[in-house]
Amino acid sequence: MMQPLVSIGVGQAGVQQTDALWQLMCAEHGVGECGLLDAGEQCGGDVRQRLFQRTRVDRLVPHCVLVDTDADAIDALRRGPRRDLYHPARLLHGVDGRDGSSTFAAAQTVGRARVLHTLDTVRLLLEQCDAPCAGLLLARASGGGTGAGLGSLLLQSCADDEFGDSVPLIDLCTVPSERLGDAVTAPYNAVFAACDSMAHAAACVLFENEAMYRCCTDALHVRSPDYAQLNQVWAHVVSSVTAPFRFDKTATAHLGNACRALTKPFRNFLVPHFAPLLPRRQIEHERLLPVDLTRHIFDARCSQTSADVLRGRSTIGAWLIYRGISEDDTRSTSAALADALSAFPSLAGEPTLRYSHVEQVSCGVAGGVVAPAPRSLCALTNSSASARILRAQLRKFDRLLSKRAFLHWYEAEGIELADFVEARNIVYQSVQ
Numbered sequence: 001m002m003q004p005l006v007s008i009g010v011g012q013a014g015v016q017q018t019d020a021l022w023q024l025m026c027a028e029h030g031v032g033e034c035g036l037l038d039a040g041e042q043c044g045g046d047v048r049q050r051l052f053q054r055t056r057v058d059r060l061v062p063h064c065v066l067v068d069t070d071a072d073a074i075d076a077l078r079r080g081p082r083r084d085l086y087h088p089a090r091l092l093h094g095v096d097g098r099d100g101s102s103t104f105a106a107a108q109t110v111g112r113a114r115v116l117h118t119l120d121t122v123r124l125l126l127e128q129c130d131a132p133c134a135g136l137l138l139a140r141a142s143g144g145g146t147g148a149g150l151g152s153l154l155l156q157s158c159a160d161d162e163f164g165d166s167v168p169l170i171d172l173c174t175v176p177s178e179r180l181g182d183a184v185t186a187p188y189n190a191v192f193a194a195c196d197s198m199a200h201a202a203a204c205v206l207f208e209n210e211a212m213y214r215c216c217t218d219a220l221h222v223r224s225p226d227y228a229q230l231n232q233v234w235a236h237v238v239s240s241v242t243a244p245f246r247f248d249k250t251a252t253a254h255l256g257n258a259c260r261a262l263t264k265p266f267r268n269f270l271v272p273h274f275a276p277l278l279p280r281r282q283i284e285h286e287r288l289l290p291v292d293l294t295r296h297i298f299d300a301r302c303s304q305t306s307a308d309v310l311r312g313r314s315t316i317g318a319w320l321i322y323r324g325i326s327e328d329d330t331r332s333t334s335a336a337l338a339d340a341l342s343a344f345p346s347l348a349g350e351p352t353l354r355y356s357h358v359e360q361v362s363c364g365v366a367g368g369v370v371a372p373a374p375r376s377l378c379a380l381t382n383s384s385a386s387a388r389i390l391r392a393q394l395r396k397f398d399r400l401l402s403k404r405a406f407l408h409w410y411e412a413e414g415i416e417l418a419d420f421v422e423a424r425n426i427v428y429q430s431v432q
């Protein structure tokens, strides 16, 4: 029995990021943009069952549900190149013209109806797969009302619902950036979202748009990157994290277990790094040996957040996912790898180090900013350095709350000052 992976995109960012992920995963599994297998590809009891359902007419339909409180992002998908890929009944949006209005609270009110519909859709999808779900990936931006509000309702309901503990939830959360323009209420939304993530997700992988923007400009030499390009960087990280489960028919371990091994209560935030991020014309000139990738993986240019794990006081664990090399290849270089890792002060001590090896490399997407490489490495790290990201949100949250700014919008939807204080204190504790 092959356990399926299911992804849910919430809010504009979540929907667009998830679309970029499926574009990449389809390319990696030889599935065309309308769900038909590329010429020469065979589909019979293979690993694609983890990701797709096969229809009567041999079309592959992704295990994916996309939901927003307003129609724009979903409508854009319906007009886009993958309009025939997604199951129409799994593209959900509000119809009343009222979106999440950029507040966590409004999205929770508007989202109550949406969340039931979304849960039913996910439940139906899971019932159609004949094995228990290996992991539920929830993509969202926590600065947005919908990403935070509806995203949190979904996490909460998935954890409370009959899916229970058996379905590990991985929150793929893009937090508001220091300098990029976000809604005025973004710090409130982000702190409420972080609080719910700690309570309900097996792990929360943090991303920052500013850092992904820098990956595009500094590492990939894109002059003024747009969301689509940021989402390609995001998709490469998430595709690597899922790769050990996507390409191995025999993998039975849950994606959630892999993440849980890296987390502790109140410390479930992980930061990602990905290498190589190099301009297309440069990539052929690089050796990209496992040891080179390992040595440079924690460089700022490979990071999708502002957390500097090399300066973090402590690291609970790191999961290194190598693609394009077999376990035998790494064994031969294991001394060099150990050497490279021990050079990082924050990894000294006894952090859990976990390695995965996937022989299949990513072919990338046609014309994408992330060039295909013969080998790649992705790391998810649970480091005290991630506290910096949450502390920045808390600072802005405190500044707004001290003036009681925009509080009336939340109170109107039933979220009181006491709820603000409680959420703030829970997140604050986690960064001490």
Ligand SMILES: Nc1nc2c(ncn2[C@@H]2O[C@H](COP(=O)(O)OP(=O)(O)OP(=O)(O)O)[C@@H](O)[C@H]2O)c(=O)[nH]1
Binding pocket: 010, 011, 012, 013, 014, 016, 017, 068, 069, 099, 100, 101, 102, 103, 107, 141, 142, 143, 144, 145, 146, 147, 148, 174, 176, 181, 182, 183, 209, 227, 228, 230, 231
């Ligand atoms: N990386 C990335 N960020 C995005 C994308 N679209 C929007 N954002 C950012 O995500 C944050 C939240 O915005 P949205 O996702 O539009 O908000 P929402 O979840 O739809 O919530 P509403 O406030 O109800 O519209 C903002 O900082 C946006 O700049 C995207 O495709 N990729």
Ligand SMILES: [Mg+2]
Binding pocket: 011, 012, 068, 070, 099, 100, 144, 146
């Ligand atoms: Mg929106």
